[in-house]
């Protein structure tokens with residue numbers, strides 16, 4: 001009745017356990033798991049569930065997480081609670097070591113933390129398995145994409161690296177996996193995990209550079225000349241590419257850059273599976289981001305990668321203006337299923353108020369998010385052309 005149908009010829013699967021939504025990092029913390037509630041409601045209101053296979057994955061087990069993470073780190077994650085955090089001196093000692101301490105409260109210890117990490121990781125691993133079993137051509141997990149987590153440390157709102165786990169599963173049957181990251185932050189955890197292998201190529205687009213107080217944009221890595229190991233005996237040499245960008249990049253620039261660089265990487269590397277991290281903090285108007293992208297330009301990255309017809313795992317990531325995160329991931333779900341969505345949001349949407357009024361996007365799916373007042377565009381045509389030339393130079397290593 002709403003015109004949404006299962007696409008013919010390929011299968012899209014959606015991996016989601018709604019329990020993730022009920023976890024809170026703390027009221028002032030920018031990471032809001034309930035943005036996933038908004039996203040899910042939009043996806044359902046447009047009837048996109050009829051065009052996909054839906055799965056409710058179980059949480060990942062300790063042993064499944066230990067495929068990448070240190071057991072000691074996981075033991076700590078599993079046992080720490082807001083209550084025993086201060087009372088147990090043994091725990092206090094490890095906080096700093098495992099990335100929780102310092103003045104930073106980026107990675108707070110909150111109720112249900114272990115459940116939360118197991119849920120989003122379980123969904124990424126399940127999605128990877130669906131691709132491996134040929135049960136889907138595109139598998140989606142909007143609750144994952146936590147690219148900063150290290151094997152023995154939490155970092156930047158990320159505790160367990162579900163992306164690394166999913167890629168490790170994909171590697172059991174794929175000789176080459178490509179990882180592409182459009183989150184506004186550098187995908188350092190994934191890059192680091194696979195820096196010594198030629199079987200994973202990591203490509204991240206991100207904001208890079210110092211602010212007026214001399215502080216680098218988090219995590220402070222990912223310059224164009226950071227290409228991974230340089231020792232020729234290291235198999236990972238030449239299998240990292242970073243695209244550092246400045247404030248305010250616009251739709252046309254980003255689409256051109258993404259198409260040119262990602263296209264070149266795919267044709268030279270010839271991956272047999274692709275993982276695309278769709279962090280929505282690269283949108284205009286994001287609370288933490290600096291770019292000026294509209295939803296359809298962000299979605300262009302999904303369209304472009306999809307057009308290569310290579311098994312694809314789509315995962316979430318950052319995104320700190322919840323209504324726009326929901327809009328983007330709903331649009332990108334529709335891109336996967338090949339559905340066109342009406343710009344007027346469905347009337348029966350339960351959270352319509354969150355999207356209504358001029359401040360919140362006027363009840364539209366695709367409001368204009370470009371705002372030059374907030375972040376004026378520092379990316380000139382010349383700078384971007386130099387960047388592409390430099391990127392192509394870095395890719396020459398792949399030609400052998």
Ligand code: TV7
Pocket residue numbers: 028029030103104105106145146147148155156157158183185186218279281288317318319
């Ligand atoms: C994948 N930016 C994660 C991105 C992680 C970014 C940071 C905050 C932040 C944390 C808060 C908070 C915040 C308004 C924003 C050097 C610091 C500066 C914390 C106050 N409000 C992803 C991580 C980044 C925590 N961290 O890629 C509690 O902003 O820049 C930093 C580090 C030290 C810590 N302070 C910020 O998108 C999911 N944190 C409010 C409450």
Ligand code: CA
Pocket residue numbers: 181182183184185186187204205206
């Ligand atoms: Ca990125």
Ligand code: ZN
Pocket residue numbers: 183184185279281317318319
């Ligand atoms: Zn981010």
